[in-house]
Each structure stands twice: as structure tokens, then as C-alpha cells.
Amino acid sequence: METHLEELKRYKNFDELANDVFDLAKQILPEQLFYLSVFSTTQQFILKLSNERTNIHITEGMVVDLDQSVCKRIDFKNNKALVYEDIDKDCSIDEVKTLLNGVNIQSYLGIPISLTDGKKFGTLCAVNDEASILDERSIAVLQRIVKLFSYYLELERFAWKDMLTDLYNRRYLTTYFEDHQIQNGAIFFLDLDGFKKVNDGYGHDAGDVVLKEVASRLKSIVDEQTAAFAVRLGGDEFILHFSQCSTKEEWSEIAHRIVNALNTWTTPYKVSTSIGIVTYEKGEVECLNTLLQHADDALYDAKSAGKNMFKFYE
Template sequence: MRTQFEELKMYESFDELANDVLDLANEILPEQMFYLTAFTDSQQVILKLSNQKSSIQITENMVVDLSNSVCGRIDFENNQPLRYEDVKRDCDVEEVERLLDDVNIRSYLGIPISLTNGEKFGTLCAVNDEASLLDPRSITLLQRIVKLFSYYLELERFVWRDMLTELYNRRYLTKYFEDRSNEHGALFFLDLDGFKNVNDTYGHDVGDVVLQEVACRLETIVNEQKEAFAVRLGGDEFVLHFSRSASLDEWGRIANQIIETLSTWETAYHVSASIGIVTYTRDEQTRLDTLLKQADDALYRAKSSGKRTFKL
């Protein structure tokens, strides 16, 4: 599964803006130690610290299970910060008090950072090893900073994402291969059988719904795999990339899973998928355009053989 931490590395101004956010936050509450975090489904990563208090046991790149994170208890749905001016006085949850005490935090403020689609990004946190005054005005100013930061994240996100499906786009795939030319893996190049008929019969609005549903199903598949991500190239063409080696039987099993997943529709319209697969090794010169051409040739053979199948 591709994580947003890896995607952040491609954001050209992320480090600079993250530092600016922390600097502004320190101007508002200068006695606090601030840090930015990001979430996956199960973990939290400390991305950046404003300053290091030696007494507080938090460091950059630290990874914490969300189940053991106080930030994981923040009310993202209602966009409400979590505030303890004095943990020993204000906190009535024994586990939270223990978690903060383990890293020597006496006061804590966690502000949720969400994208405009409601997806959780992470938090901006202010902590101290002493009890602190966290006044409402300061918290409101920090929330405004976080809102501006989330707008930046949204803009960067759609440099690398397809706006209709929110899968990665061709630019992301190109950048990925530019940065990792010595890895090994496989490309699955697929398009939808019968998609043109959906557009012609039901209209492009329904076609867009189909593409979004296909994207959702592909995301589910790649999230079950190690080191995989999905791309929409355009139209009804998609690429799945796997950064690992496997037997031909294993690639075939995954291809059949994709075909089965994309061929089941409880609707008046119906589509399926054909797939062309190309594998590559570290010893090869892995030019993306060459791999896509080879995978496209395999896809053409799959369609020519009757569709709803794959070719290696």
C-alpha cells in the first residue's frame, strides 16, 4: 500500500511550508513544543518538530500505532481540538493520561488536519512538560493556520492525483519511475470492456460513476497488497504497479482477482476488464514508456483473444 508519507516526498514546498506552519504556531504559543503528524489507517508519523524539548520523548520520524496515540482520539468529524491544560487535572481517561505521561507531556493540544473531502491527514500538536494556559483565541488562530495548510495539501495532492477518481495520475507514475529506476516489479495495464457502450447508452455522467466505482475497487485491491498503487492514465485506462517480484502464477492470480472484481455489477449496465502485464527486474533498464508499450501490446492480445482476460 502506498502511504501518504511517500507521496509527501514529492510535494515541492512541503518542508518549507511545514516549517513556516510550526514557526507561526510558535509565535502564538512560544512556550510550547509543536509538531506536525500524518496518519495512515493504523499509524501516526511525527513529520516535523518546531523545537526539541529534551524532557519530552517525541522525535521526528517517530511512528506510533493510532490505537496508542492520543491524537487518534481527536474529534475529526466535528473538527474539534483536544485540549488538556493540565493532564493530571483535566484528563479523566486513565489510558490517555498514561500515554501522555509515558512521553513526559503535562499539557497537550491536538488540532485535526483534514482535506476538503473529509479525509484525515494528521494533526498539529502543542505540548509541554508543564501545565500550560491554552486560551481559546490562540487555539482559534492555530486552527486558521491549519486550514490554510490543508488548502496547500489539497493543491499539491491534485498535482499527483486524477481529479475524477482520486487515483494517482500519469505524472505520479512518471515521477515514481524517475526516482526509483533500479527497483523491480510489475505493471498491470487494463482497460474496461464495454465502457464505450455505457457512455453511448447512459451518458457520460453514468460513465463517470462507473470510473469512480472501478477506482474504488482497484484501491481496495492494491491496499491488500504490499508496495502497490493504482493509476488512472485517462479515459477508461488504468495501471496497477507492484514494487516486488512474484511468480507468474501469482501475477495471474492477482489478474484474475481484478477481472472478477470488475466484472460484477448489479446495474442495468455492465463492464468487465482486460489486462496486459509486464514484469521487470533490477538488472534491466526500466524506462516507463517501454514498459507501458509492452503492457499495452499484452493488453491488445488480451482483448483480441476475447476480452475479460489477461496476457503476460
């Protein structure tokens, strides 16, 4: 499963901007230790710290289960900061006290960072090993800084994401192959069967609904894998990339799931998918374009054989 953390590796000037955020934040609350974090569905990653404090047990790269994170309690829905000026006096929740005492934090300010579509990104937090004064004006200014930071995140997402489906785009796929040492994996090349009839018969708005629903179903499948992501190439063409070593039987099982997931509709219009699959091993990959061509050849075979099925490149 790809997370915001994987995306951030491709963002331009992220470290520089994060440091600027810390510099501004430290001017407002100079005594605090600040950190930026990002969420996955189950974990919180500590991206950067404003500075190191050996007496506060938080480090860059630290991973925390969300169930064990105080930041999970922040009100993202209403964009409301979580504030404890003095844990012993302000907090009545024993679990929170235990979590913060465990990392030697006595005061805590957690500000939610959300993307413009409302999805959670992570937090900007200010902590101290002593009680602190966290006044409303300071918190309001920090929230404005976070808002500007979220605009930057959104601009970067435009570069790597397909805006209709929120899947990755071809640029992301290309850059991924450029940045990663190729080990073992597979590319599934998908094309929707009957999609043109949806556009012609029900209009492009209905077509967009189909594409977004297909994307949602594909994302549910790749999210179950340890290292996989989904791409919309354009139109009704999608790529699923898996970075893992599996047998042909295991790849077939995943392909069957995808075919079954995309051929069931309660709407008047019906679509399905054909899939071309190419697998590869370390040392056998010429380039991404070659893999895509091989997957496209297999996709053509699946289409020619009757659609709503998958074929491997042989």
C-alpha cells in the same frame, strides 16, 4: 500501500511551509513543542518537530500505531481540537494519561488537519512537559493556520491526483520511476470492456460513476499489498504498479482477483476489464515508456483473445 507520507515526498516546498507553520504557531504559544503528523489507515507518522526537546520523547520519523495514539481521539468530523491543559486534572481517561505520561507530556493540544474532501490527513499538535494555558483564542488562530495549510496540501494533490477517481495520475507514475531505484516489480495495464456502451447508452454521468467505482475496487486491492499504487491514465485506462518480487503464479492470482472484482455489477450496465501485465527485474528496465508499451501489447493480446481476461507480455 501508498500513504500521504509517500505523496509528501513529491510536494514542492513542503519543508519550508512546515517551518513557516511552526514559526507562526510559536508566536501564539511560544512555550510549546509543535509537531506535524500524517495518518495512514493504521499508523501515525511524525513528520516534523518545531524543535527538539530531550525531555519530551517524540522524534521526527517516529511511527505510532493509531490504536496507541492520543491523536486518534481528535474529533475530525466536527473539526474540533482536543485539549488537555493539565493531563492530571483535565483527563479522566486512564489510557490517554498512560500514553502521554509515557512520552513525558503534561499538556496536549491536537488540531485535526483534513483535506477539502473531508479525508483525514493528520494533526498539528502542541505539547509541553508542564501544565499550560491553552485559551480559546489561541486555539482558534492555530485552526486558521491549519486551514491555510490544508489548502496548500490540496493544491499539491491536484498536481499528482486524478480529480474524478482520486487515484494517482500519469505524472505521479512518471515521477515515481524517476525518483526510485528500480528493483523488481510489475505493471498491470487495464482497459475497461464495454465502457463506451455505458457512456453511449446511459450518459457520461453514469460513466463517471463506473470509473469511480472501478477506482474504489482497484484501490481496495492495491491497499492489501505492501508496496503498490493505482493510476488513472485517462479515460477508462488504469495502471496498477507493484514494487515486489513475485512468481508468475502469484501475479496471476492478483490478476484473477482484479478481473473478478470488475466484472460483477448489479446495475443495468455491465463492464469488465482486460489486463496486460509486464514484470521486470533490477537491471532489466530500459524506461517506464518501454514498460508501458510492453504492457499495452499484452493488453491488446487480452482484448484480441476475447476480453475479460489478462495476458503477460512475453
